[in-house]
Amino acid sequence: MNLVEYEDLVEEVIIDSDSDYITLHIPIHEYDISHAQLFTYFKEYTGERYWFQSKDGEFDSIGIGYRKSITRDKFKVQSLTSEKNELYDSIQMVPLNDGLSSRLSLFGGVKFDDKDTNDEWSDFSMVEFHLPVYQFDLVRQEVFYTIPQHSQKLSDALEELSGVLSGLSQTEPDTYERAEVSIIKDIFPDEWKRLVDEAVDVLDEESFLKVVLARQRLITFKSGIDPLFLLDRLRDEKDTYTIYYEKGASAFVSKSPERLFEIEDNHLWTNAIAGSAPRTKDEEENAYQQDFLLHDEKNRYEHELVRQSIVEDLKPYSSVIEYDEVPEILKNKYIYHLHTPIKVSLNEDIEVFEILKAIHPTPAVGGLPKKIAQDYIKEQEYGTRGLYAAPIGLIHENNDSEFVVSLRSMLVSKTSATLFAGCGIVKGSSSEKEFLETDVKFTPMMNVLEVET
Numbered sequence: 001m002n003l004v005e006y007e008d009l010v011e012e013v014i015i016d017s018d019s020d021y022i023t024l025h026i027p028i029h030e031y032d033i034s035h036a037q038l039f040t041y042f043k044e045y046t047g048e049r050y051w052f053q054s055k056d057g058e059f060d061s062i063g064i065g066y067r068k069s070i071t072r073d074k075f076k077v078q079s080l081t082s083e084k085n086e087l088y089d090s091i092q093m094v095p096l097n098d099g100l101s102s103r104l105s106l107f108g109g110v111k112f113d114d115k116d117t118n119d120e121w122s123d124f125s126m127v128e129f130h131l132p133v134y135q136f137d138l139v140r141q142e143v144f145y146t147i148p149q150h151s152q153k154l155s156d157a158l159e160e161l162s163g164v165l166s167g168l169s170q171t172e173p174d175t176y177e178r179a180e181v182s183i184i185k186d187i188f189p190d191e192w193k194r195l196v197d198e199a200v201d202v203l204d205e206e207s208f209l210k211v212v213l214a215r216q217r218l219i220t221f222k223s224g225i226d227p228l229f230l231l232d233r234l235r236d237e238k239d240t241y242t243i244y245y246e247k248g249a250s251a252f253v254s255k256s257p258e259r260l261f262e263i264e265d266n267h268l269w270t271n272a273i274a275g276s277a278p279r280t281k282d283e284e285e286n287a288y289q290q291d292f293l294l295h296d297e298k299n300r301y302e303h304e305l306v307r308q309s310i311v312e313d314l315k316p317y318s319s320v321i322e323y324d325e326v327p328e329i330l331k332n333k334y335i336y337h338l339h340t341p342i343k344v345s346l347n348e349d350i351e352v353f354e355i356l357k358a359i360h361p362t363p364a365v366g367g368l369p370k371k372i373a374q375d376y377i378k379e380q381e382y383g384t385r386g387l388y389a390a391p392i393g394l395i396h397e398n399n400d401s402e403f404v405v406s407l408r409s410m411l412v413s414k415t416s417a418t419l420f421a422g423c424g425i426v427k428g429s430s431s432e433k434e435f436l437e438t439d440v441k442f443t444p445m446m447n448v449l450e451v452e453t
């Protein structure tokens with residue numbers, strides 16, 4: 001098909017002289033395009049591509065090329081909010097069909113903290129949000145194509161897009177070789193256990209209640225890790241968010257079970273997730289683990305702390321916050337968590353960056369009190385978290401948004417992958433048990449890489 005039928009429509013569009021960008025928005029049902037075709041066809045955009053898929057698989061956003069990026073070395077709510085609003089105000093949307101339901105979005109995130117390093121995370125700034133050149137939604141079958149206002153005639157842009165779409169649909173996805181593992185190495189495992197023991201000594205039941213301590217596992221390969229291999233493998237586990245985020249020579253990958261928050265029509269949905277037990281293939285054992293989790297004092301206490309803290313953080317932005325007192329079980333492929341959904345009616349005109357600042361890091365990834373735990377992590381934990389346990393997500397054109405806590409994640413650079421996993425430490429935690437729990441939390445990424453220990 002070609003897009004000639006839209007040409008008359010395009011001719012009628014009057015370009016708003018204030019806009020810096022024009023975004024064409026069209027349906028792509030006819031083309032039947034796959035993720036593998038997209039990442040094969042747009043190879044020259046490597047380092048500027050992402051894929052974000054919601055937990056229920058109902059929503060998917062693939063960005064190709066970073067047309068405009070908002071970047072910061074510090075997380076400053078006001079300046080980020082103004083730049084984001086100015087950017088959206090400078091885009092003229094040109095929807096070329098009725099009934100389009102996808103939304104143009106900025107994709108990006110904020111690093112866990114501002115621990116200063118020149119390390120493996122240097123491809124990513126402290127804060128980054130990207131407006132993509134092409135934004136595909138393969139669930140709803142729509143695409144957004146954003147061009148600078150003065151770059152070309154709208155009809156030429158439409159023709160170009162038409163060429164890209166037919167090129168894409170005829171693309172034969174590249175085949176890939178699975179990279180062979182060279183070394184699997186836990187980073188400072190004994191030191192990590194010692195740190196957990198030290199933290200248990202420092203923690204009490206009043207002034208420092210909880211800290212989440214993470215460790216890393218480095219896997220090196222004999223050759224480069226192919227993005228198409230990762231994309232294929234990321235489809236394996238359902239019921240989690242999927243994040244694949246390329247920047248420069250790095251890719252950050254996450255299969256997170258945890259939504260930080262979603263804002264829609266002035267309502268915010270979030271959840272407390274804390275307290276874990278492994279899930280196995282043995283149904284009897286699984287029933288025991290779930291029952292244990294629901295009744296175990298330590299897990300329930302840890303969960304309660306997380307929930308209370310989230311509710312407190314959101315109080316300044318809302319007068320109505322709803323949740324159940326008793327947590328539910330959240331089931332993932334390899335692990336169970338205690339889980340409490342929280343619904344919040346937001347006051348008028350609350351901006352997404354205000355919420356991000358208030359809620360991150362939740363005690364599920366930081367600790368309590370938040371500031372003391374954050375400082376402890378910054379000073380004591382080995383290495384830099386970067387985007388691990390950080391908020392990553394989408395800010396839509398109408399200001400609705402969805403953010404994930406990027407757990408069960410790894411940083412991939414050419415021939416190596418660094419995996420991250422942590423657990424909540426409270427008074428009475430056992431370093432051996434927590435070590436095993438982090439092993440379980442490495443599993444989703446080990447599985448993506450098809451690596452076994």
Ligand SMILES: C=C(O[C@H]1C=CC=C(C(=O)O)[C@@H]1O)C(=O)O
Nearest residue numbers: 274275276364407421422423424
């Ligand atoms: C910090 C992680 O998990 C958090 C989320 C759920 C349950 C957790 C726990 O039970 O310790 C952790 O707080 C991680 O996966 O790296």
